[in-house]
Amino acid sequence: MTTSTPRPRASLGDYRAIARALRDEITAGRYRPGDQIPSERALAAEHGAARNTAREAIAELRREGLVIAKHGRGVFVRDRPRWMRFGRRRYSAAMRSSSELGPFGAEAIAQGRAPHVDSTITRAEAAPDVATRLGIEPGAAIVRRENWYFADGEPVQVGITFAPWHIVEDTPLADSADMGPEGIYGQFSARGHVITYIREEISARMPSREEAERMQIPDGVPVIDLWHTGIDAARLPFEVTHFVMRADSTALDYDMPVEEQ
Amino acid sequence: MTTSTPRPRASLGDYRAIARALRDEITAGRYRPGDQIPSERALAAEHGAARNTAREAIAELRREGLVIAKHGRGVFVRDRPRWMRFGRRRYSAAMRSSSELGPFGAEAIAQGRAPHVDSTITRAEAAPDVATRLGIEPGAAIVRRENWYFADGEPVQVGITFAPWHIVEDTPLADSADMGPEGIYGQFSARGHVITYIREEISARMPSREEAERMQIPDGVPVIDLWHTGIDAARLPFEVTHFVMRADSTALDYDMPVEEQ
């Protein structure tokens, strides 16, 4: 386990050179989306380097989101899925009445993907994050509706909706996944809260390990972290939803007037 | 250079266990933002593992954005900076007239950070991305204004603004960094284009290596990729800006009515 010969510096052989060579071949189209790139052992031999050095080059491309490794199979150029776009129109009355699918389902269908939603509904107490946005006291009773959104069986976003209990009491909002033909905003509307304004607070970050596992997010893919607040005609917030979305399959698209109102 | 003894599997010694132990200590507050965590060599000794194994554990925390390595100094729990928030108000007339700093400068000052902008202005031809959004032919003459925005000397975002040459011709927009007291939208306004609506297309991704180097973005930090289109009262786009922002120091905050107009 001792070493003696001063290992010859590989000609250009550091991992950055290997990574750059691969990156160039990918961006030049020499390897196309879905293609397999050479194995770690092949790259090492080709560049006269140790396998770990080739591996480090691949790790860099993974961090950049360019390739994806599949255990026992190989490393492949990432095949970017088509994007699902969401914006303010998903909250419009026209959207509500024109589709029984809800905005997620409609967008998925438009992209040729099969939508599916899993819901878990519980009663809870408002955390500070939620209470501040709803304008209620921390600890106040709320409903918590956790929805997982799938496209072609793959989870692409999760949204957790919170609303004051006194609004949802004795309505399907409190305990049912079935929101009827007008969707969740139809239910709020029936309780006197017509969604009129929205506030969207957007940031991006890397997923936690738990999020990466539950949403099957590969290396090098961040998430969009979005707090959405639904506001009624009286300018009062009545509903808050915290979305976490895979950034490689989701984009947001808003248009709006610049001035107030 | 050969090995013989079947290396004893470290008790729990795989890198995930080391990473989890560190992650737990960080989230529990045992290590606080800015604190240094044990060195790779110390972690390896503590867990009876090779240094590379401890190093892999640290690599995982770096990918998650939890820690940041400083060459020759150590590995530190990341200290999240205060966030700069941008929304539709940065385009309002009130914002234009109330500040000589522009929206970036105003937000930076509000966050207690010193703003600074570097500009490079050239004449160019419209790429397809730009031409589509401006509603002009690809290859048409445009001005290209590249702005780097710094807070406390750190680059936090870059925005490249494109506008048709026939609009900017013979105005400071075509060749000057100085936009006067009303800023860039004051200049467009003087040419008959009052910013009335905006369209914001938002996604997130990992930075390219070049972006990471130029913006000094550490591991585990994504960027927000934002295409902004300025639209005048006649509903015609007159300006497009492509922003790339460090996601760990920037958030977007929009409020808007749900229905058209």
Place this chain on the structure above:
DNA sequence: CAGTGGTCTAGACCACTCA
């Protein structure tokens, strides 16, 4: 089964920081 990526060892030298 052969081939792939995943993990690990026990060293080495280099580049950087700081006292």
Place this chain on the structure above:
DNA sequence: GAGTGGTCTAGACCACTGT
């Protein structure tokens, strides 16, 4: 100069995938 992270070697065994 001592200590740190950055890079690298030349092996090893494991887990997984395909034929």
